[in-house]
Amino acid sequence: xxxxxxxxxxxxxxxxxxxxxxxxxxxxxxxxxxxxxxxxxxxxxxxxxxxxxxxxxxxxxxxxxxxxxxxxxxxxxxxxxxxxxxxxxxxxxxxxxxxxxxxxxxxxxxxxxxxxxxxxxxxxxxxxxxxxxxxxxxxxxxxxxxxxxxxxxxxxxxxxxxxxxxxxxxxxxxxxxxxxxxxxxxxxxxxxxxxxxxxxxxxxxxxxxxxxxxxxxxxxxxxxxxxxxxxxxxxxxxxxxxxxxxxxxxxxxxxxxxxxxxxxxxxxxxxxxxxxxxxxxxxxxxxxxxxxxxxxxxxxxxxxxxxxxxxxxxxxxxxxxxxxxxxxxxxxxxxxxxxxxxxxxxxxxxxx
Amino acid sequence: xxxxxxxxxxxxxxxxxxxxxxxxxxxxxxxxxxxxxxxxxxxxxxxxxxxxxxxxxxxxxxxxxxxxxxxxxxxxxxxxxxxxxxxxxxxxxxxxxxxxxxxxxxxxxxxxxxxxxxxxxxxxxxxxxxxxxxxxxxxxxxxxxxxxxxxxxxxxxxxxxxxxxxxxxxxxxxxxxxxxxxxxxxxxxxxxxxxxxxxxxxxxxxxxxxxxxxxxxxxxxxxxxxxxxxxxxxxxxxxxxxxxxxxxxxxxxxxxxxxxxxxxxxxxxxxxxxxxxxxxxxxxxxxxxxxxxxxxxxxxxxxxxxxxxxxxxxxxxxxxxxxxxxxxxxxxxxxxxxxxxxxxxxxxxxxxxxxxxxxxxxx
Numbered sequence: 080x081x082x083x084x085x086x087x088x089x090x091x092x093x094x095x096x097x098x099x100x101x102x103x104x105x106x107x108x109x110x111x112x113x114x115x116x117x118x119x120x121x122x123x124x125x126x127x128x129x130x131x132x133x134x135x136x137x138x139x140x141x142x143x144x145x146x147x148x149x150x151x152x153x154x155x156x157x158x159x160x161x162x163x164x165x166x167x168x169x170x171x172x173x174x175x176x177x178x179x180x181x182x183x184x185x186x187x188x189x190x191x192x193x194x195x196x197x198x199x200x201x202x203x204x205x206x207x208x209x210x211x212x213x214x215x216x217x218x219x220x221x222x223x224x225x226x227x228x229x230x231x232x233x234x235x236x237x238x239x240x241x242x243x244x245x246x247x248x249x250x251x252x253x254x255x256x257x258x259x260x261x262x263x264x265x266x267x268x269x270x271x272x273x274x275x276x277x278x279x280x281x282x283x284x285x286x287x288x289x290x291x292x293x294x295x296x297x298x299x300x301x302x303x304x305x306x307x308x309x310x311x312x313x314x315x316x317x318x319x320x321x322x323x324x325x326x327x328x329x330x331x332x333x334x335x336x337x338x339x340x341x342x343x344x345x346x347x348x349x350x351x352x353x354x355x356x357x358x359x360x361x362x363x364x365x366x367x368x369x370x371x372x373x374x375x376x377x378x379x380x381x382x383x384x385x386x387x388x389x390x391x392x393x394x395x396x397x398x399x400x401x402x403x404x405x406x407x408x409x410x411x412x413x414x415x416x417x418x419x420x421x422x423x424x425x426x427x428x429x430x431x
Numbered sequence: 432x433x434x435x436x437x438x439x440x441x442x443x444x445x446x447x448x449x450x451x452x453x454x455x456x457x458x459x460x461x462x463x464x465x466x467x468x469x470x471x472x473x474x475x476x477x478x479x480x481x482x483x484x485x486x487x488x489x490x491x492x493x494x495x496x497x498x499x500x501x502x503x504x505x506x507x508x509x510x511x512x513x514x515x516x517x518x519x520x521x522x523x524x525x526x527x528x529x530x531x532x533x534x535x536x537x538x539x540x541x542x543x544x545x546x547x548x549x550x551x552x553x554x555x556x557x558x559x560x561x562x563x564x565x566x567x568x569x570x571x572x573x574x575x576x577x578x579x580x581x582x583x584x585x586x587x588x589x590x591x592x593x594x595x596x597x598x599x600x601x602x603x604x605x606x607x608x609x610x611x612x613x614x615x616x617x618x619x620x621x622x623x624x625x626x627x628x629x630x631x632x633x634x635x636x637x638x639x640x641x642x643x644x645x646x647x648x649x650x651x652x653x654x655x656x657x658x659x660x661x662x663x664x665x666x667x668x669x670x671x672x673x674x675x676x677x678x679x680x681x682x683x684x685x686x687x688x689x690x691x692x693x694x695x696x697x698x699x700x701x702x703x704x705x706x707x708x709x710x711x712x713x714x715x716x717x718x719x720x721x722x723x724x725x726x727x728x729x730x731x732x733x734x735x736x737x738x739x740x741x742x743x744x745x746x747x748x749x750x751x752x753x754x755x756x757x758x759x760x761x762x763x764x765x766x767x768x769x770x771x772x773x774x775x776x777x778x779x780x781x782x783x784x785x786x787x788x789x790x791x792x793x794x
Contacts, residue, residue, distance in 0.1 A: 211643035226615040227644025252589040278638035280574035281590025318590035
């Protein structure tokens with residue numbers, strides 16, 4: 080853990096899609112217990128949450144969400160999107176967010192991975208998006224910039240987002256997992272690297288962390304599949320949000336890292352059953368990726384909120400007519416920026 | 432603490448992939464003792480030794496290897512006046528080996544690179560991994576967070592468009608180094624004891640539009656796809672700069688690969704790099720490069736190749752033109768380099784005439 084970061088600068092946000100969080104919280108206890116937690120219960124979940132004692136936490140359920148944003152707006156926080164409510168009400172600088180079916184992983188030496196510490200290290204050391212370092216993160220112990228890396232680029236830029244990975248059940252889509260039902264990810268890749276500028280990637284919401292003050296408004300609930308369900312195979316909301324975040328970061332000169340930390344993702348659900356629901360999302364990506372690759376934001380967009388608003392506009396203009404889902408997503412993005420401004424604490428210093 | 436592998440004989444593959452389609456190019460000035468350790472992995476392949484330095488010295492090649500050896504006299508004889516584009520007294524001369532090869536694939540390695548061990552202690556067959564990298568597609572248009580999706584035990588992640596899952600042909604495979612890392616002189620001076628002990632079990636495609644520093648110590652490429660771009664520049668004797676040969680080739684190669692829709696991979700395999708060159712000598716060689724790269728990199732980042740550059744040679748000639756136009760003002764060296772780039776292509780085409788090659792396919 081970086082010595083300069085105080086524990087009270089961090090919120091751990093957990094979206095609860097299942098009621099019994101006992102084993103989840105207990106497995107994470109040694110890592111989570113020193114931090115403040117925000118647990119947001121999926122508004123569609125009927126059963127009572129079971130949370131063990133001994134944590135410093137705030138729990139938000141449907142009535143709380145309704146109170147803060149109004150009953151008509153609270154629907155945007157259904158399912159996996161419930162975690163965004165936690166991002167909205169947090170007042171901390173850093174947020175770490177992990178799905179409720181993920182447990183701490185062990186590294187190649189059998190040592191438990193402190194995912195929080197690794198995410199914080201990622202967020203508090205510079206990113207290097209303008210030139211690829213072949214030894215990956217040059218700021219990690221035992222590594223550095225390689226020969227041929229320009230010195231003017233060695234101070235790097237602020238890292239706004241840290242994307243972790245998953246052992247066991249990797250974040251595959253339903254068709255892939257259905258084709259390889261036994262495949263589990265057992266490869267622990269001991270690296271963190273910066274995703275280069277203008278390179279897009281699928282940013283999974285399963286295990287992420289970000290600097291809320293810098294990039295908070297860009298993580299948003301907006302794209303909702305018609306058949307969105309309660310398994311990650313049945314959603315694209317995080318992928319969509321992640322494309323927005325990357326475009327905004329690229330525009331503002333902020334960095335995005337990927338790699339460690341790993342979490343252990345439990346087996347859950349049936350990929351074949353989810354196939355029907357996810358197919359919609361799979362088809363959408365064919366439009367979504369080229370679209371985001373072509374987005375260029377204006378020079379006037381100097382804050383995260385401005386950037387998100389501009390992306391929303393382009394979504395509406397270029398994708399809105401292709402599928403009503405995109406038109407709704409664009410509107411949701413605009414509404415989110417308004418919501419963030421009214422409910423979210425002051426954020427978003429002008430981009431670097 | 433990283434150590435080289437010892438019992439490599441046990442690790443020899445049953446089948447040597449591509450053994451008639453791949454040449455191993457090794458520049459050397461001293462001796463080739465290091466080949467003993469690589470014998471189980473390299474012996475099935477043909478070697479092209481490019482002897483740098485004093486041509487009157489005899490380089491002893493260990494018994495049992497099938498090889499051709501070229502010294503400076505041979506280079507002058509074969510290329511005539513065009514030999515001016517091949518560096519003298521610098522390992523950049525290795526690119527002569529690429530030019531005279533008649534094979535589809537090249538693997539090049541430095542003579543101070545040994546067999547490394549993976550975390551389980553097993554000897555790493557670097558050549559085999561390079562071949563796997565080259566024979567499987569690259570994915571430069573969208574980043575896969577689980578790295579190379581074509582490796583066993585991995586795949587494309589959720590959100591990766593299916594239309595991009597076929598990938599593109601891989602033109603180059605850039606391996607890494609355990610023990611002595613490829614640092615520049617200033618970093619070496621500041622951290623003389625740093626050793627790379629981190630084995631990162633990943634191969635990944637370097638995204639389109641992203642440049643990287645390509646190291647020539649442990650490198651393989653598809654000569655048919657990208658060979659002419661692998662010119663290692665003017666270095667060494669009579670030149671104001673050294674240790675930027677592979678860098679230069681890498682930047683040209685990446686720009687051309689991006690233009691032609693080819694892929695470049697980096698990561699595995701690791702070799703064990705045993706010798707740390709003298710950082711003070713390195714500093715003298717690199718000194719100008721450290722300043723010049725501040726201009727060179729933006730040049731390559733902004734370089735655009737016109738649509739009618741449909742072959743590597745055309746792309747390269749166009750790049751040479753742009754180097755002359757835009758970098759000559761940095762130093763007259765770039766003027767000479769641009770000319771040498773053109774000479775290189777002329778020499779390449781002379782030694783590798785287009786037309787049906789023995790296997791019946793057009794080159």
